[in-house]
Amino acid sequence: MAQQTLVGAITSTLDQALERDPEVILLGEDIGTNGGVFRATEGLMAKHGEDRVVSTPLDESGIMGTAIGLAIAGMKAIPEIQFEGFLGPAYDQLVNHGGRMRTRTRGAVTVPMTVRVPVGGGIHAPELHSDSPEAIYTHSPGIKVVMPCTPYDAKGLLNSAIKDPDPVMFFEPKRVYRTFKEEVPEEYYEIPIGEAKTVLDGDDLTVVTWGAPVFQCLEAIDNLPEDVSVELIDLRSIYPFDMDTIAESVQRTGRCVIVHEAPLTCGLGAEIAARIMEECFLHLEAPVQRVTGFDTIMPYYKLENEYLPEAPRIVKGIKECLAY
Amino acid sequence: MPHHTVYEAKIEHLQILDEDGKLDKKLAKDTLSDDQVVYLYEQMRVCRELDEIAFKLQRSGRMGTYPQNKGQEANAVGSALAMVKGNDWVVPSYRENAALFMHGMPMHYVIQYWMGDERGSKFPEGVNITPLSVPIGTHMLHATGIAWAFKQRKEADRAVITYFGDGATSEGDFHNAMNFASVMQVPCVFYCQNNSWAISLPREQQMNSATVAQKALAYDMPTIQVDGNDIFAVYKATQDARKRAIEGGGPSFIEGVTYRLADHTTADDARRYRDEEELHAWLDKDPLIRTRKYMESVGVWDDKKQEDLENRAKTIVKEVVDAAISVPAPESSEFFDDMYAELPEDLKVQRDTMRTSSIGRNPSQIGLNAQAAEIQ
Numbered sequence: 001m002a003q004q005t006l007v008g009a010i011t012s013t014l015d016q017a018l019e020r021d022p023e024v025i026l027l028g029e030d031i032g033t034n035g036g037v038f039r040a041t042e043g044l045m046a047k048h049g050e051d052r053v054v055s056t057p058l059d060e061s062g063i064m065g066t067a068i069g070l071a072i073a074g075m076k077a078i079p080e081i082q083f084e085g086f087l088g089p090a091y092d093q094l095v096n097h098g099g100r101m102r103t104r105t106r107g108a109v110t111v112p113m114t115v116r117v118p119v120g121g122g123i124h125a126p127e128l129h130s131d132s133p134e135a136i137y138t139h140s141p142g143i144k145v146v147m148p149c150t151p152y153d154a155k156g157l158l159n160s161a162i163k164d165p166d167p168v169m170f171f172e173p174k175r176v177y178r179t180f181k182e183e184v185p186e187e188y189y190e191i192p193i194g195e196a197k198t199v200l201d202g203d204d205l206t207v208v209t210w211g212a213p214v215f216q217c218l219e220a221i222d223n224l225p226e227d228v229s230v231e232l233i234d235l236r237s238i239y240p241f242d243m244d245t246i247a248e249s250v251q252r253t254g255r256c257v258i259v260h261e262a263p264l265t266c267g268l269g270a271e272i273a274a275r276i277m278e279e280c281f282l283h284l285e286a287p288v289q290r291v292t293g294f295d296t297i298m299p300y301y302k303l304e305n306e307y308l309p310e311a312p313r314i315v316k317g318i319k320e321c322l323a324y
Numbered sequence: 325m326p327h328h329t330v331y332e333a334k335i336e337h338l339q340i341l342d343e344d345g346k347l348d349k350k351l352a353k354d355t356l357s358d359d360q361v362v363y364l365y366e367q368m369r370v371c372r373e374l375d376e377i378a379f380k381l382q383r384s385g386r387m388g389t390y391p392q393n394k395g396q397e398a399n400a401v402g403s404a405l406a407m408v409k410g411n412d413w414v415v416p417s418y419r420e421n422a423a424l425f426m427h428g429m430p431m432h433y434v435i436q437y438w439m440g441d442e443r444g445s446k447f448p449e450g451v452n453i454t455p456l457s458v459p460i461g462t463h464m465l466h467a468t469g470i471a472w473a474f475k476q477r478k479e480a481d482r483a484v485i486t487y488f489g490d491g492a493t494s495e496g497d498f499h500n501a502m503n504f505a506s507v508m509q510v511p512c513v514f515y516c517q518n519n520s521w522a523i524s525l526p527r528e529q530q531m532n533s534a535t536v537a538q539k540a541l542a543y544d545m546p547t548i549q550v551d552g553n554d555i556f557a558v559y560k561a562t563q564d565a566r567k568r569a570i571e572g573g574g575p576s577f578i579e580g581v582t583y584r585l586a587d588h589t590t591a592d593d594a595r596r597y598r599d600e601e602e603l604h605a606w607l608d609k610d611p612l613i614r615t616r617k618y619m620e621s622v623g624v625w626d627d628k629k630q631e632d633l634e635n636r637a638k639t640i641v642k643e644v645v646d647a648a649i650s651v652p653a654p655e656s657s658e659f660f661d662d663m664y665a666e667l668p669e670d671l672k673v674q675r676d677t678m679r680t681s682s683i684g685r686n687p688s689q690i691g692l693n694a695q696a697a698e699i700q
Contacts, residue, residue, distance in 0.1 A: 033597040034524035057530050058460055058491035058522045086459055089495060124388045124440065128458040257681070264680040265670075289681040294674050299659035301388055301440035306656040306678070313679070320683040 004184040007177040009151035010040050010116070013158045014078065016188065018048045021076060024162070027054040027063055028080030028116075037082055038118055038177055064090035067113050068098050076162055077113040084119040084171075085128030098167045099142030114161040114168045119147070120212050120261050121308050122175035124301040131298050132211070132262035137169045138239040138271075144193055145238040147171040147211045151184050153236055156191030164193065171238075173212040196242035198249070202231035205322055206249040208272060209259040210235035213309055217259055220314035230318065238268060246272065247279045254285035255324070257317050259309050264292045286324035291317040335537045337549045337581075340556035343609045345617025347556065355560045356405075358624045364405060364555050365615045365625075366633060368397040371422040372612065373637035375586075377645060378435065382590040386649075390438045393419050395553075395585030398611035399517050400487075401426065402558025403578070406566055407485050407513075410450050415467035415486035418456040419517060419584075423487070429453055431640070435648035443654065460522075461492030464501035464514065471510035471575070483511040483569040485562070490536055491522025499539075502577075506543035511569030513562060514540070514577045517552060519584040524597040540577035552580025553611040583609065 004012065017024045026041060032055035035042035045053035056063050060081055067077035081087050087094075094115065101111045121130035137145050144166060148154040154172070161168035199214065200221065207230055209217050214234045221230045231249050235241055250256045256276055258269035273288040291309045299307050340351045356364070375394050381387035393400070396419055404423035407414065414420075414427050425431055428451040437444025437456070445455040457463035467486030474482040492498055493516060505512045518536050520527050533539065540547035546568060550557040558580055565576035583606040587594045594603075619625030660667065660675035667675070677685045 029522075030524045032524075035596075037523070037591070055525050055529065057494035058525065059494040059496065061496050062494065088459055089462065089497065126389050126458060127442070264674070287682055289683060292680045294660070294680060295671055296659050296663050296674075300437075300442050303654055303656060303659050304440075307659065309680075316679070316684055317681040320681060320687075324683060 002184060002186065003181040004151045005178045005181050006149070006151045006154050006172070007038055007040050008181070009154045009184045010158060010172065011042055011044070012184070013155045014041060015044055015047065017076070017078070017159070017162050018044065018052060020188075023074065024076040024078065025052055025054065025070060026078045026080065027056050027067060029056060029058055029063070029082050031055055031080055036080060038174065040080070040116070040172070060086050060088070060090040061093055064093035064098065064115070067115070068093060068101070068111050071111045071113040072101070072109055078116060078162065079113065080116045082118075083125075083129045084117050084131050084133050087117065087133060094137070094143065094167070095140045099140050102166060103142060110165055111167050112165045114158070114164070114170050116170045116172060118174040118177070119171045120173045120175055121298060121304045122212060124304070127300050130301070130304060132260065132293065134169075134171055134238050135262055135266060135268045138268055139266075142167065144168040144240070145171065146193055146236060147173060147238055148236055149173050149176055149211050149214045149234060151182050153191055153197070155184050156189050157193065157236065159188060160190045160193050163190065168193070171211070175212040176215065179215070191236070194237045194240040194242055196245040197234045197236055198231065198245065199234050200230060200232040202229040202253065204229045204253055205255040205257065205318060206231045206233060206246070206253045207257050207259060207314075207318065208233045208235060208246055210238060211261065213259045213261055216309060216311050217314055219311040220318065223311060223315050224318060228318075228322065241268075241272070243275050243279065246276065250276050250280045251283040254283050255321050257289045257291060257314070257321050259291045259314055259317075261293050261308055263295045264290060265295050267292055286321045289317045289321045333538075333541045335535050335547065335549055337551070338557045338561060339551035339554050340560065341554040341614055341618055343553070343614050345614045345621060347618055351560070352556050355556050355563070358619070358622060360405065361555065361615065361619060362624055364401045365612070365619060367401045367422050367426060368612055368615070369633055370637045370640055371397050371400070371425070373641045374421065374431065374434070374644065377641050378438065379586070379590060381435070381645070387435070387439050389589045389591045391418050391589040392586035393421050395606065395610060396517055396519055396582045397422050398555045398615070399515070399552045399558055399580040399582055402555040403485060403513075403515055403562040406559050406562035407483065410452065411482055412566075413452040413454070413467070413470045413484045415454045415463055415470065415484060416456060417460075417463070417487045417489060417492065417517070418458075419489070419519075420487045424453055427451065427453055431644040432647035432651075435645055436651055439648060441651070441654055443651070443658070461488055461495030462497045464488055464492075465497055465504065467512050467514075468501045468505040468508070468510055471505065471512035471569075472508050475508065475510050480572070481570055483513060483566050485513040485515055487515045487517060489522060490516060490518040490520070490527045491525065491530055492516075493536055493539055494530055502540065502543045502545065502575075505575040506545050509572070509574035512575040513565040513569060514545075514575060515562070516577070516579045517582055518579050519582050521584050521588070521594070521598065523588040523592060524594075535579060537577060537579035545575050545577050546573070547577040547579070549579040549581060552582030553609050553614065555611065555615060585610070
C-alpha cells in the first residue's frame with residue numbers, strides 16, 4: 001500500500017502495465033523526457049525505453065490515428081492528448097474510425113486503446129484547457145467513457161480500460177490531480193467499467209455527479225442543515241453508466257440533483273434525467289434538477305468559478321429540489 | 325526516357341546581419357534604413373521588458389500561464405514592418421507580441437488577456453488581428469481564407485501574414501492551409517518561427533526533414549530559410565513575399581531560424597529536457613545584442629541612448645501593467661453576452677438567474693417564490 005495522488009496513481013498504474021505487458025505502448029506530446037505536462041508519465045521513458053513511451057510529433061490526429069493502427073495490429077495503445085481542448089484534430093480518427101471499426105467489420109478488426117485526457121476547469125489554465133467534453137464522446141457510439149476522481153478509482157478503472165477490448169476515453173479531472181492522497185494497493189486490481197460508487201448514503205435526495213464536482217458536492221452537502229440526508233453517487237463510468245444504482249437510489253429518495261461541469265443542454269445530465277423519468281416516474285417528488293456549466297464557452301479563468309457548478313450553486317439546487 | 329528527374333529544388337538560407345552585428349551591405353540594399361533599425365530595436369526592447377514583467381507577474385501569482393517571447397522578437401518585428409498596418413491581416417500564434425503591437429493592438433490587452441480575461445482579445449476597430457491561437461497549428465487556414473477573400477474581391481493591395489512554430493507544421497491543418505493557399509494562389513505569407521523546441525520536443529524529433537522551409541516545396545510555394553534573429557533578413561524575406569502576394573504571385577513560405585530562450589510557458593521547466601550549453605550558445609545570438617552592435621557600429625546608438633530606452637521601456641511597461649490591472653473586473657454576464665449576435669431566450673434566462681436548475685430559473689412555476697427567496 002502507498003499513499004498516492006490521482007496523478008501518482010495513474011503513473012504507477014501505467015508503469016505496472018508497461019511492466020506486465022510488452023504490447024503496451026504509450027504515445028503523446030511531451031510524455032517522454034518531460035514526463036508529460038502534468039507529469040503523469042514521469043520516469044516511465046527512462047525505465048521502459050523511448051520505443052515504448054514515445055514523445056510524438058505535435059499532431060493529435062496523428063497520435064489518435066496511429067494509436068488506432070497500433071491497436072488494430074494487436075498492441076495495447078495508450079495515447080495521451082495533452083488537454084481536452086486539443087481533442088479537436090483527433091476527433092475524426094476517434095469517432096469516425098476508432099469507434100466504428102469493430103462494428104463495421106463485425107468484430108474482425110478491433111481497437112483496444114485507452115485514450116488518456118486531462119479534463120475540466122478550476123486550475124486557472126489558458127483558454128481551451130478547461131472544458132468538459134465527456135458528453136460528446138458518450139454520444140459517439142462505440143467508445144466507452146470513464147472519469148475517476150480518486151486515486152484508488154483511477155488505478156482500478158485504468159486497469160479495466162487497458163484490458164478492455166474496445167476504445168476507452170479515460171478522462172482525468174486535472175483539478176484533483178494533486179489535491180489529496182489516499183491508500184492505493186500495490187497489487188493489480190480492476191474496477192469494472194459501468195459501476196458507480198455511492199460516496200454518501202442518504203434518504204432525502206440523491207445527488208449524481210462525476211469528476212471534480214464530486215468534491216464540490218461534498219462541500220455543498222457539508223453546508224446543508226444537519227437533518228438533511230443526501231445520497232451522493234459518483235458515476236465514475238460515463239458510458240456505460242450505472243443506471244441501476246441511480247434508479248435504486250432515486251426510487252428511495254424521490255428527488256435528484258445532477259451536477260456536471262459541462263454545459264447544460266445535451267449534457268449527460270439530460271440523459272440521466274430522461275432515464276430517471278423512464279424508470280422512477282411514480283417515485284418522483286420533484287422534477288430532476290441539473291446544476292451544471294452554462295450553455296456558453298467555458299470562460300477564461302477570471303470567470304471560471306462563475307461558470308463552474310461550485311458549492312453555493314449546488315446548495316441552492318439541492319434546497320430548491322427539497323422544497324418542492 | 326523512362327527514368328528521369330521530374331522535380332528538383334533547393335532551399336536557400338539568408339542572413340544579412342550576423343551575430344556579431346556585421347552587416348552584408350550588398351544584401352542589405354533596399355531593406356532597412358538606420359531609422360527603421362532603431363525603431364525595430366526599440367520595439368524589441370520594449371517587448372522584452374514586457375516579457376520579463378509578465379514573467380514576474382505570473383511568478384507572484386498575479387497572472388496565469390504566460391508564454392515568453394524572449395529571443396524571438398526579430399521574427400515578429402522584421403516581418404510586421406514589411407506588412408501594412410490596418411490594411412493587411414495578421415493571424416498569429418502566441419509568440420509574436422511585438423508584431424501585434426506594431427499592427428495596433430494596445431499593449432495592455434496582452435497582459436489583460438493572460439490575466440484570464442477574454443476582453444484582451446477585443447481588438448479595437450481597424451486592428452486586423454485574429455486572437456491568439458491556442459490549439460497549435462490550426463489557425464493558418466484562417467489566414468488562407470482571409471487571403472482568399474482578398475483575391476475573390478480583387479483587393480489587390482492586401483495580403484495576410486500568419487505565424488506558427490516548428491511543431492505546428494506537424495498538424496494536418498498546416499498542410500491543409502498550405503495546399504489551399506497554393507491551389508487558390510492566395511496572397512498569404514506563411515511565417516514559421518522555428519525556435520527549435522515544441523515544449524520538450526526538439527525539432528529533429530518533430531520532423532525528419534532537414535529544414536522546415538522544404539515543406540513548402542510540396543505545394544510549389546516559393547520558400548526560404550532566414551536567420552530569424554536578423555531583422556534585415558526577416559524584413560527582406562517578408563517584403564519579397566508580400567510583394568509577390570500583392571502582384572498575384574500567390575503564397576510564400578518563410579522559415580525563421582530562431583530560439584526560444586525561455587521556457588515554453590511559465591508552467592514549463594525547460595531544464596528538464598534542454599541542454600544548458602545549447603541555451604547558452606543561443607544567448608550570444610540574441611537579436612537585441614546584434615542589432616545594438618550594428619547600430620553602434622554605424623553611429624546611431626550609444627550608451628546614453630540605451631539607458632534612455634531602458635528607462636522608457638520600464639515606464640511604458642509599468643503604464644501598460646497599470647492599465648491592465650485597472651480594468652474593472654468582468655461581470656459574469658460577460659461570458660454570455662457575446663455568445664451570439666442575439667442571445668437566445670434560454671441563454672438570457674441562464675445569464676439573468678445564473679442558474680441551470682429549472683426551479684432556480686423559474687421559482688414561480690410551482691408557486692415557490694417565498695421559499696425560493698429564503699433559499700437565496
